[in-house]
Amino acid sequence: MNATDIVHYTQTLGLQAKTASALMASASAAIKNKALTALAQLLRTHSAALQTDNAQDLERARAAGLAAPLVDRLKLTPATIETCAQGCEQLAAMSDIVGEVLELRQQPSGIRVGRMRVPIGVFGMIYESRPNVTIEAASLSIKSGNACILRGGSEAIHSNQALARLVQQALTEAGLPPEAVQLVQTTDREVVGQLIAMPQYVDVIIPRGGKGLIERISAGAKVPVIKHLDGNCHTYVDDPCDLAMAVKIADNAKTQKYSPCNATESLLVARSVAAAFLPRIGAIYAQKGVEMRACPESLALLAPVPGARVVPATEQDWFEEYLAPIVSVKVVADVEEAIAHINHYSSHHTDAIVTSHHMHAQRFLRAVDSSSVMVNASTRFADGFEYGLGAEIGISTDKFHARGPVGIEGLTSLKWVVLGEGEVRG
Amino acid sequence: MNATDIVHYTQTLGLQAKTASALMASASAAIKNKALTALAQLLRTHSAALQTDNAQDLERARAAGLAAPLVDRLKLTPATIETCAQGCEQLAAMSDIVGEVLELRQQPSGIRVGRMRVPIGVFGMIYESRPNVTIEAASLSIKSGNACILRGGSEAIHSNQALARLVQQALTEAGLPPEAVQLVQTTDREVVGQLIAMPQYVDVIIPRGGKGLIERISAGAKVPVIKHLDGNCHTYVDDPCDLAMAVKIADNAKTQKYSPCNATESLLVARSVAAAFLPRIGAIYAQKGVEMRACPESLALLAPVPGARVVPATEQDWFEEYLAPIVSVKVVADVEEAIAHINHYSSHHTDAIVTSHHMHAQRFLRAVDSSSVMVNASTRFADGFEYGLGAEIGISTDKFHARGPVGIEGLTSLKWVVLGEGEVRG
Known part of the structure; x- marks a missing residue:
């Protein structure tokens, strides 16, 4: 598509989404749930066909020399399709939060004032x-009463198109507008630039x-962006603590999986x-092949651990999200x-303390300025x-x-509702 | 100041605010309340001095030929100072919402998960x-545990400086950092451009x-902006409704005060x-000198009202926030x-329905996409x-x-807290 066509195409998606969003916002819980259970059924009955479409993407990815783990992430297996179907059914089984009214309280003037949870409208x-x-976003969008425009990667376009067709079929079967979930049908990169700059629709x-x-999108967006850039998560081992618990948590937080954003990247340890502690966790990291980038004090304690790969940490290491078998270690x-x-x-994602001291736990919970703080x-x-x-x-x-x-709540907004019996301002 | 000085000055304010914000976030409710009651006392004891400082601004404003209503808005009278003092005391008397934990619930893994209300940090x-x-913002900032940087108008600089000195004195008396509330001391306009583009501090x-x-600030800001541009508020008179109530509400919503953003600017009336209805409200508007910009149908009903100023509405009128004795009227x-x-x-500010029909009320509450929806x-x-x-x-x-x-809640954020007893991910 040329530039004019892309603008026109994206604006059309936006206008259709906006129109559909008003219908989605008024849709009853029963109808939204009907669309979700219909989608679950369609995913199951079309499992074989989805795999055929998915095979096209896999073939192209392999031909393009994509690394095996990336090809794996692209794959739709009977198991992943069943998980998607179950996810839709779980959402259908959840109670609906749209329309709930919070804290309706009478004010001195006589009016009753509360807040009603409503869909945000359209998300991209x-x-x-x-x-x-594609299915996760579509099902959350339906449950929360929003409309959405989905822009998947070009490497998954055939799979996404097949999935989006089923979503639109499920919406239609339930009597909802199919434009409530639209997949961008072109892989033109310029569509993204348009999509993030249409505040009138998105x-x-x-x-x-x-x-x-995510940085490019945040810089160019003309609407709010829900995002995280980094997950430089910390686990701090306090004094006093249950050392066996500390070892178990520091092991799990780092090694249970290396790639997620909530994996611990930096281990802090109380000097005393x-x-x-360090030789015990060091032995486990050594055995699992985790490289330790250590401050001078921790280096002295970790270097003697048999098989340990320990190197001095640089200032940059304290900022780093490795997403790999590497951990920075510092004595505080x-x-x-x-x-x-x-x-x-920290990247203000998730940080944890291991402690048995009540006041240390309370202080850590209050003072650490991250989106999740754990004890x-x-x-x-x-x-x-x-x-x-x-x-x-x-x-x-x-x-x-x-x-x-x-989750669903994050796709809603609270507006004020005022119920009166003819009150006026004095 | 030259450009380099302004950057340096604003960055210094930012750094000081950021540093103070950590102390404010951990301050106890008792200490924050002590600062607020101290401020109330200081305002009362310095009432005469404040009026002397204020007189400089008033004199300058009159000399500059500022219109009388604008000079009035600048004025610090014993009554407005007392209202400020009482506002501080009312905030001190309110319970503290910082640190409250919402909905702490145990999850299947054993961890207990909830959300803790924490200050946002620094607001400008x-x-x-x-x-x-200046006092409203300072007292809300103290109560909510934030730090703030205040940039008042150049026309009020002497008054604001005098008030800000008292705020800092109250903070110091309570043992809190005076940098928790900083007034920009220069009237250079370039400071605003800096202030809105320091995400590391504000x-x-x-x-x-x-x-x-507000439009200029929104366009230039590198951080979120809490704002409203317009208050094009509607009152819709439904069928069925209590006509006397409709007249009372439509009168109050338009004429109780013309300048506030929540005044009704557009009146919609059910055809039946x-x-x-229209001749009754028209007579009141006529008597109060409110000009009516009417659709053809309402024009026909309003024009015969004795003394009524009725003109045909243009398309632009439906968008207009008059903030004046003018109302647009449309039959629907x-x-x-x-x-x-x-x-x-609508500008999505506040819209009301007058109705006695339950389903119409519910439909209006759910479907009107405004920040406040009223019945x-x-x-x-x-x-x-x-x-x-x-x-x-x-x-x-x-x-x-x-x-x-x-209010205070809007100056806070909810972070997740997780309380475990050594749980790890399986």
Whole structure:
């Protein structure tokens, strides 16, 4: 498409989404749930066909020399399709939060004032690779009464088109407008620039992907962006603490999976427990092949661990999100130095303390300026499902609107409702 | 100041505010309340001195030929100073919402997950004329545990400087950092451009003033802006309704005060009650000198009203915020046409229906996409005090974060807290 066509195409998507959003906002819970269960059924009955469409993307990816793990992420297996179907059914089973009125209270004037939860309107989602995100975003959009415009990666276009067709079929079967979920049908990159700059049609953008993509989108967006750039998460081992618990948590937080944004990248240890703690966790990291980038004090304690790969940390290491079998390690004086370090270097995503001291726990909870703050738990828990949100559309490290894992509630807004019996201002 | 000095000056304010904000966030409710009651006392004991400082601004304003109503808005009288003092005491008497934990619930993994209310950090406020806003903003900032940078209008600089000195004295007396509330000491306009573009120091900007000012700030800001541009508020008179109530509300909403953003600017009337309703309200508007800009149908009903100033409405009138004794009037078919008109022309500030039909009320509440939606009450109620927020820092017509009147809660953010007993991800 040429530039004029792209503008026209994207504006048409926007106008259609805006029109559909008004119908979605008034749709009953029963009808939205009907669309979700219909979608679950369609995914199951079209499982084989979806895999055929997906095979085209996989073939093209392999031919283009995409690395095997990336090809894997593209793959729609019977199991991933079934998981998508179950996700839709779980959303259908959840109670509807749209229209709920919070804290309706009578004021001295006589009016009753509360807040009603309503859909935001239209969100645009920009994501890469995994085609199941198409179903996650579509189902959350339907449940929350929004309309959405989905822009998946070009590498997954055939899979996404097949999935989006099923979503629109499910919407139609339920009597909802198919334009409530629209997939961008072209892989032209210029569409993204348009999509993020149409405040008249699109209320919020949710980008998921690499830091570069998200930075570009944030810089160019003319509407709010729900995002996180980095997950430089910390686990701080305090004195006093249960050392066995600290070892278990520091192990899990770093090594259970290296790629998620909620994996711990930096380990802080109170000086008075460092000699007891570091050799124990160092042995586990050594065994699992985790490189340790250590401050001078921790280096002295970790270097003697058999098989340990320990190197001196640079200033840059304290800022780094490795997403790899690497961890930075630093000895600190106490909980106050840990808090100061975290608030300076952290990406404000998720930070944890392991402690058995009540006041240290309270102080850490209050003072650490991150979207999730944990006591005696693995940072890996920072996740919409683990938090009981039912599903997750993204994670935000901003302080406004949704912060941390974003579920259905993050796709809604609270407007004020005032119920009177003829009251006027005196 | 030259450009380099301005950058340096504003950055210094920012750094000092950021540093103070961490101390404010951990300050106890008792200490913050002590600062607020100290400020109330200081305002009372310095009432005469404040009026002397204020007299300089008034003199300069009169000399510059400022219109009398604008000079009036600048004035600090014993009564306005006492109102400021009482406002501080009312805030001190309110319970503290900082640190409250909402909905702490156990998840299947064993972790307990909730959300803690924390201050946002640093806000920048840009406002014009009325110097009492300095005290309103300072006291809300203290109560909510934030730091703030205040940029008042050059016409009120002496008054604002005198007030800000008292605020800093109160902070110091309570043992809090005086940099928690800083007034920009120069009237250089370039400071504003700097202030709104320091995301490393300032978390949010709250502009209050004319539409032009707010548009410039929104366009240039590198951080979120809590704002409203327009208050094109509607009152829709439905069929069926209590006609006497409709007359009372339409009168109050338009004429109780013409300048506030929550005054009704456009009156919609269901066709089937137009002949009964419009002549009655028209007679009141005529008597109060309110010009009516009417659609053809309402023109026919209003023109015969003795003394009425009725002119045909243009398309532009439906968008207009008059802030004056002018109202646009339109006959619509029913509640659906009213909703469609409002969602198209309204500024999403405050819109009301007068009805005795339950389903019409529900439909209006759900479907009107505004920050406040009212049934059988005057739009003039859209206000932080009337809503029970205790105080108001501004009004937002955006859907993100705070929507509608913004009080202390709007100056806070909810972060996730996770309490575990050693749980790890399986």
